[in-house]
Amino acid sequence: MTITPPALSVFEALESEVRSYCRGWPAVFDRAQGSHMFDEDGHTYLDFFAGAGSLNYGHNNPVLKRALIDYIERDGVTHGLDMSTTAKRAFLESFQNNILRPRDLPYKVMFPGPTGTNAVEAALKLARKVKGRESIVSFTNAFHGMSLGSLAVTGNAFKRAGAGIPLVHGTPMPFDNYFDGTVPDFLWFERLLEDQGSGLNQPAAVIVETVQGEGGINVARPEWLRALAELCERQDMLLIVDDIQMGCGRTGAFFSFEEAGITPDIVTVSKSISGYGMPMSLALFKPELDIWEPGEHNGTFRGNNPAFVTAAATLDTYWADSQMEKQTLARGEQVEQALRAICEEQSGTHFRGRGLVWGLEFEDKPRASAVCKRAFELGLLVETSGPESEVVKLLPALTISPDDLDEGLRTLARAVRETA
Template structure:
């Protein structure tokens, strides 16, 4: 560990929560240098939907490398890119009656968001973008302006402009449709909200605390965008690639976004890869207006194609994910019913769920205890108060059960310890964290 302490920047984050040197991974497992096995419910923050070192993808990648396939190709036409595009079009877009062109950006999600925001502003000739409370879209300046988290925004060093914040579904209570407010401010010329070029939204807010928008809210949002001539961007970087049970997280809502941003599990193998899907009539780019040296990761094209061909050629994988998601819901609801007592609630959908704790301190105790029992799991939310389940979608039912058993055990232990603390002290801790 000494070299990391001496050389690596203080900006490191996950390494603080999981202070081990990891050197091997397979499927839903990580291993440290001492040979200890950890069940991975972090999965590269949603990058490893198909698990670590997926053997199907690895075989295709090694074959491509041994054939001296193109590694770096800028935006040149390559065989690997062409084959990926063909698979994506034939097995993802056409079966869903979707028509998009694909822009290859720099290989991170935030770069895809930057491109999407830039494009919509150029199309509409307007600067303002509507973003939502608790949204997370990246930490480069354009994306950060649409991100709600004060911790990340505070590191910008400059003012973050060009966006207006609106309340996400449920932000003002379960029975208040916040799209009505959005419609009102866009209708009222004296609302102080400049007419936007676009609205950017996550159907499930991952970093914001696993807040899942209802399908009705998403449909209302799309209607308002159409009514006011505003483009709709769905950020599917973490919620996409099957995480909610369908390939795109918005499918069951029945909406048709103008633009979609994707990254994380798109590459299949954990290789950096990001794209923007654009309705053809909106592809107003001039050559090279948005580029990047690493927008042609051909290794990722190979593994991304393998992921589509192996898992998305039919609906069987989607059915398996939905079934596992139903199991997760049932288990988490049972845990909350048994140990909740005002401390816990569930949230999310599909295999994108979490347990909302009364505060971040309680959530941290749960994840820290879980790590000691061999489970890697993180928190999210404004105060890191949500224990976030983000395991690989290919996880076996046995290991999914095992992971949730660990979560339940840690909650039982933490609750037992909390019950032993005098009520006055517990109340003080909650109030102190809330302040």
């Protein structure tokens, strides 16, 4: 497929230079359905990005669209702050019945604001309030959001620099396999905690991603996560799992930490929780941590009722049984086989992932961006991740068909070959 870059005059004239995705995908998109997007010139693109993980159930999912249209047409409440509404009640009941009770999770639910970074900020604030301490431990290559508190526990130097002020009260520790297995897990972390001369203030909490999406698809082993949970309990630190990109079924189970058999103290959820790509986020925490005063943390758009509607429809449709989890794991095996074949053919490449989040890493780091560029020209949307954009990240919709998944993987393999 030959793509002619459109004239983007109005975007270039009026929109800030901060825009990014549109630079790698120079098209004007007009429609989207399922795993496909269509530009205004009639070109079709297979989407292996899914709104950075916000569209786990595809674009304009017909079940969710119908629920949303019906709600809007009957003049359902759109903006409700944190008032009680029928839409919020339906979501909470569905979340309790389909997600929390089957997993024996005791969490209270907080609606902190519309985005993932809002959930992280609320989690950090609550942890500090509960423990009466300021320090938060995060991990190398972590990404937790773009607001100041979230940036303070983010590893990427480029993103941190954008803050323009010192980012304090966060301490990074090595993520799983940071030293390629040459150093015992948590040796440095525990030594600092126990050494009165280390200079590390006793942390209120530890925040971690089970799979670091923006950090390069770095997958934490279940045993590492269990050891981290045990360390937090021994040292009186809260464990926060950031499940914003890896939750809602991306790794197979609804929560990415389920495989490790742990119960975090606090969990942040966003992106695909609404199911339809609408802004919505949750902070989940154990009941004994719910020491908020009424109105102590609020926000104008924390009650997105149309998102509650599609979220409830998502849970009732896809999470009332285990079929979605089984399907995601099966699709993941399909991706793994294709990536293994690419790496066997192409030296200097490596792959890793879980469920339907995978990364193809290039030792020749600029090649990852070249692969994404060529993939776009061939009609496939993929993006890079990692501290030096050295990883091609695959985030197809969980509902993608085996045929579409196979087509996209073949296109990716062609893009890799043609950029060798």
